[in-house]
Amino acid sequence: MTSIVIGASSAIARAAIQQLLERGQTVHAISQRPRPAALSDERLNWWQCRHEAADIEARVNMLAERIADAPIERVLICNGRLHSESIDVEKKLDDLEAESFHQLMDSNALTPALWLRSLLPLLKRHETRIAVFSARIGSIGDNRLGGWYSYRASKAALNMLLKTAAVEYARIARSVKLVAFHPGTTDTPLSKPFQAKVPEGKLFTPDFVASRLLDILDTVEADSNLSFLDWDGQTIDW
Ligand SMILES: NC(=O)c1ccc[n+]([C@@H]2O[C@H](COP(=O)([O-])OP(=O)(O)OC[C@H]3O[C@@H](n4cnc5c(N)ncnc54)[C@H](OP(=O)(O)O)[C@@H]3O)[C@@H](O)[C@H]2O)c1
Numbered sequence: 001m002t003s004i005v006i007g008a009s010s011a012i013a014r015a016a017i018q019q020l021l022e023r024g025q026t027v028h029a030i031s032q033r034p035r036p037a038a039l040s041d042e043r044l045n046w047w048q049c050r051h052e053a054a055d056i057e058a059r060v061n062m063l064a065e066r067i068a069d070a071p072i073e074r075v076l077i078c079n080g081r082l083h084s085e086s087i088d089v090e091k092k093l094d095d096l097e098a099e100s101f102h103q104l105m106d107s108n109a110l111t112p113a114l115w116l117r118s119l120l121p122l123l124k125r126h127e128t129r130i131a132v133f134s135a136r137i138g139s140i141g142d143n144r145l146g147g148w149y150s151y152r153a154s155k156a157a158l159n160m161l162l163k164t165a166a167v168e169y170a171r172i173a174r175s176v177k178l179v180a181f182h183p184g185t186t187d188t189p190l191s192k193p194f195q196a197k198v199p200e201g202k203l204f205t206p207d208f209v210a211s212r213l214l215d216i217l218d219t220v221e222a223d224s225n226l227s228f229l230d231w232d233g234q235t236i237d238w
Helices: 011-022 053-067 098-123 149-172 192-197 206-219
Strands: 002-006 026-031 044-048 072-077 129-133 177-182 226-230
Touching: 002 011, 002 098, 011 026, 011 072, 011 206, 026 053, 044 053, 053 098, 072 098, 072 206, 098 129, 098 149, 129 206, 149 177, 149 226, 177 206
Parallel strands: 002 026, 002 072, 026 044, 072 129, 129 177, 177 226
Antiparallel strands: none
16 A cells, blocks of 8 residues: 655654554655655655645656556645744734745645645545645634634635535545544644643644544545544534
8 A cells, every 4th residue: 555645844744654654555755855864664755846836746747657556545745834934923913924924825725735736637546535734723613712814824725725626526536535634733843832832731742643643544434525623533613
């Protein structure tokens, strides 16, 4: 069995790769970054790729040749940013800046959608479960605290792109199941600046979350709908 992990430098993605390898899978990992030294296994193929449409398309074409008819069991699309040296989370409307907003929309909503666009022809013949990393904070119904405008908006936009893609996948790649996945607050560089406020026992390790995700993908009903699920397998309000 073969799995594809995109945005593979993410801490959760790396834990998932390790666990997929332990399950005996061949893994194609795709990242803008080079392969981490800690991840070495002859069944791990690490491909570098920029987050741009032409590069994504070229990578998928290359994978199609490499994978040929091998079943593709899982695809994890892990891309997502919250902050960087130049991007701060917004506490109030006055903090909203066009450049940061565009950057988060690009990495959190457009990039995963471009991967789904390029992967569609490859997945036509496969029974594949795809998890795309969303976030509860992208739920419009669940938004009680406000703030974090760009991140929230980018994950809400991602959810709509996933819902729309699920409609098209259901027509063309009928055996594919799509899941928008909320990992919960996990100890990664993304959550680092905000971990002090996380209640005791609620900051998960990447290993725990990766294992929950793989269990959920093993058991989720393979209907043609998009599910929005948290680390516990519970449905999140859109
Ligand atoms: N950690 C949490 O508490 C938490 C909570 C809710 C949701 N999430 C979501 O979980 C996912 C994984 O996050 P993580 O916590 O594991 O974060 P992380 O370790 O900081 O990983 C960052 C991810 O973002 C990708 N990325 C970086 N720059 C990018 C760009 N310019 N364009 C597109 N992608 C880019 C990286 O892909 P490359 O490998 O190509 O660099 C990597 O997949 C994200 O979607 C995040 O929003 C995390």
